[in-house]
Amino acid sequence: MELFHAKGYNGVGVAEILKTADARSGSFYHYFPTKEDLLIAVLAKYDELLWPVVFEPAFAPARDPIERVFSLMAWYRNVLVKTDCRQGCPIGNLALEIGDVQPRVRERLAELFDAWSAGVHQCLDEAGGQLPADVDRTALADFVLIVMEGGLMLARAQSSLAPFDAAVGVLRDYFDRLLANAAEESN
Amino acid sequence: MELFHAKGYNGVGVAEILKTADARSGSFYHYFPTKEDLLIAVLAKYDELLWPVVFEPAFAPARDPIERVFSLMAWYRNVLVKTDCRQGCPIGNLALEIGDVQPRVRERLAELFDAWSAGVHQCLDEAGGQLPADVDRTALADFVLIVMEGGLMLARAQSSLAPFDAAVGVLRDYFDRLLANAAEESN
DNA sequence: GTCTATATATTGATAGAC
DNA sequence: GTCTATCAATATATAGAC
Secondary structure (H helix, E strand, O other), X not given: OHHHHHHOOOOOOHHHHHHHHOOOHXXXXXXXXXXXXXXXXXXXXXXXXXXXXXXXXHHOOXXXXXXXXXXXXXXXXXXXXXXXOOOOOHHHHHHHHHOOOOHHHHHHHHHXXXXXXXXXXHHXXXXXXXXXXXXXXXXXXXXXXXXXHHHHHHHHHHOOOHHHHHHHHHHHHHXXXXXXXXXXXXX | OHHHHHHOOOOOOHHHHHHHHOOOHHHHHHHOOOHHHHHHHHHHHHHHXXXXXXXXXXXXXXXXXXXXXXXXXXXXXXXXXXXXOOOOOHHHHHHHHHOOOOHHHHHHHHHHHHHHHHHXXXXXXXXXXXXXXXXXXXXXXXXXXHHHHHHHHHHHHHOOOHHHHHHHHHHHHHHHHHHHHHHHHOO
């Protein structure tokens, strides 16, 4: 998991994985027929950890559902902080590295993005009348994911938190306008 | 260029590059000391082609500067269409695949992102009073880039144009609100 | 299930004739 | 500058004893 995150799938060899894990190839290939199967297992682990490790800790400090969306952004910002802008989202990395060269992998990545977007969608639903009635919440949830992923990309490329922070600022401005619009509506 | 775009940097070997280009290794290594040097040369080519191949054709059909921003999004949408959602932005791919494992590459990618963002920034400047006076145009230009990159990522992962189109729709809604706000201001 | 040893292909890169 | 031949290292994966 850590090696794929740090170096990408093609950037790490099985030998390095074995050394890091202090495992032998006989054991490894007993459990995983191929390197790709290990990646699939890693993705299953990400799916398993999404709520307990990402959403729940990120959502905990915020009561307001819209604030939770921004707490989530802050959670990913913290990944940048902790790695000095060297690492972002492992799922996004793999999505662009693997593309559809490995179709099994692409399908799992799509599911992970769906699960992530669904978490944001839940916040938007909980926000209820705070948002205008005609907002496409599925599109908006995907949009939050897209801004997060794009923001991490630019932050890593520029080796700076600034583009990520600026993007979150613009997203905040957009939400502020949506909320103001909804408040107007309800009058 | 094509191979790196389709398979990523680590996903292509020099042998495949030589075969595709019908070149021999002696010639290749005469011009490029290492494979990384070829990648650097490819990035220089992207820099060279950015205006003539991307911005100018994308901007041509639109007179209004804000419309040009969305023509640019349409240009990238067309990459998805032409490749059946298999390919997106080669620069974004490399940004997430390489990260800062190869620092020389990361610096060039940052420059390319800067140049792209500057193109959007120019549109925003030309839009003048159409946008609210207090808009941070640098942040907004980066935001457009971020939405574009994130949108391509999700479209490729889902193998569907829908997430990209939805993201452009949300971005459009945001611009509409900014434009409406500016129109209000000027009254 | 885990171990050591190794197979086989491919990796990026080089040598040296022409 | 380009060619063929090839190097040394690494890639993923396997064999077979324990």
